[in-house]
Structure formats: structure tokens, C-alpha cells
Amino acid sequence: MDEIVKAAMRKWPNVPDCYAWLHLDARGRWRIGAWPGEPITHVGLKEFIGRNYQQHIDGSYIFQNGPQRVFVRLAYTPYVYRLSDAHSLELTAHSGQAAGVVQQWFQDEQGHVLAQTALGIGLLDGSDMNAFVQRCEARGGLPEFHSLKCGEVAARFGFVQNPQPSPSN
Template sequence: MDEIVKAAMAKWPHVPDCYGWLGLDARGRWWMRDEAAQAAGPFAGPGATPASRGAELRHEKLIAFIGRNYAADERGCWYFQNGPQRVFVELERAPWVWRVSADGKVVSHTGVETTVDDAWLDEAGYLYLAGPLGVGIVHSQDMHLAADWVAAGCWNPRPCHAAELPARYGYVLSPAAMRRASASSASR
């Protein structure tokens, strides 16, 4: 985490969290979801539309800043620590998007290298790899390279249902939906 972020957190410890405004798709792209995008529907899953994605972030320094300050809380909700405020991330598939190189190196969408301990193939043919950082989906442009590593016997994906992975690896796809559900049950 950036030192400037740590300093802001110490200076303003009670800034409210932000939900629904940032999304991460299955290709490692960040999306800013303004009120109109949020009103158009969920970021991913049933009811999602192109309008509900929002605007893709393209500013390289902002993307790098988000990546350096990307983490998960004790509930498995992923967030970007933006100064003193946690901006929770809506995930399309998983908290990590892996890029695979021809030599088998696996690097996250935030630029962090990892190793592979486990592999999963879901009902739609998406390949997930798990390791010390957690679980992530293989970027669609790297599936041909990942297939080489599977064919070589280095990774042996087991079948799974995508809906099983969040519970298995302890992450939340939609912190905003979880927050709404919690608020709804508390108001009863």
C-alpha cells in the first residue's frame, strides 16, 4: 500500500466506505460505475447490461495506483484503498485476472507474479488458477498458452461450477449486493 494512502487513513480514520462504483472484469479492466451505470443494473451476472458496466478506466497511472492499493477485507470483499476511503470492487468472475506467458509465468492484472497450486475449469470453459494470492481467471487472450501448460501436465484443471468458487476461496463477487442484503435483513 502506498505511504500516502496509509497517511490519509491515519489522518481520517472514519471516512465511509464506497460500494458499487468500481468494477473489475474478466480481462483485468477496471470500470468506473457512476450513478447511471449502477441504476442500469448489476456489474455482472443476471441483469447485467453493457450500460451497467460504466466507463472503462484507461489512465495508466490511476490503474497502477489502484493495483498497488488493491486488497481484501476479512469478509472476502475486495477493495481499492483510495486514501482514507475503501472503494469496494464489483467482480465479474474472480478477484484476480492472470496473464500467462509462454514460459509458464503467471502474473496478476496488478503486475504481481504468483505460482499455481490448483486449477479449475468451469461449466462455461473458463480456466481458473489458484495459488498464494488466491484464485483468478486466466485472461482470454492467454488461453492458448494456458492450454499448452495443461497439455504438458503442469496444470490439471478439475471441473467446477463458477458459483462454487467464491465460497471455496472466500471472496465476494458483489460487495454492494451483500451490503444491500445485510441492510435489508437488519431493517426487518
């Protein structure tokens, strides 16, 4: 988390939370406004959001925008992974973070590929599928895929796709 964000949190500890404003689509793009929102295109803003994106204690994912927690609506998973370079199977999250070692691969009933890594569960960006298959085949074949259903992913991996304010907010 950026130091400027930490300082703002100390200075203004009681800023209200924000819901239904920031979204992460299935391609790893940040979007703002009413669902599905408009894509954020400013590189600096996307990087700032990525550096200050984290899981909240309730399983939601948030962007810590200075002193304000902005709860993120997820189109599918909290991370969208891309192949890191032109040759390896290493993954980088939409947030810019290295995913780390893939612990398990999954495929849902719609054919989406998901990776469980040290960072968390994430969807492999569909635009990387051909390169992913080619690289796996060059290394001796596809990895073992575990089956799962789209509707079970959030509960299985402990995250909230569409956070809502509590009645007391």
C-alpha cells in the same frame, strides 16, 4: 499499500465506504460508474488501484483510495491472470502482482480456466488460452484440471463478488 494511502487513513479515519462505483471485469480491466461501467484507461490510475487493491476482512475486495475503502464488484474472480512472458507458465495478476506458484488448476462448466495461487483464485485471461495450451503441450501436456461450477467459486474460495453496504451504513 502506498505510504500516501496509509498516511491519509491515519489523518481521516472515518471516511464513508464507497460501493457500486469500481468494478473488475473478466478481462482484468478496472471500470467505473454504473455496472458494467466505463473502462479506466489512465495507466497511472490503473497502477495506483492495483497497488492498493486487497481483500477486506469480510471477503470483499477493496481499493483503498486514501482514507476511503472502495468496494469492488467482481465480474468473476478477484484476480485475472495473464501469462507473464513469452515462454513460461508464470502468471501475473491484473493488479501487477506476481501470482506465485499455481497450487491447482480448475475448469468451470463454461470452459473458463482458473488458477489457485498464493495470491488467490484467479481467472486466466481468455486471450492467453492459446498460448497457455501451447506452452503446456510443449512441457508434456496439460495440467490436471479440477471441475467446479461458476456459481460455487466465490463461496469455495471465500470472496464476495458483489459487496453491499450493511443496513447500518
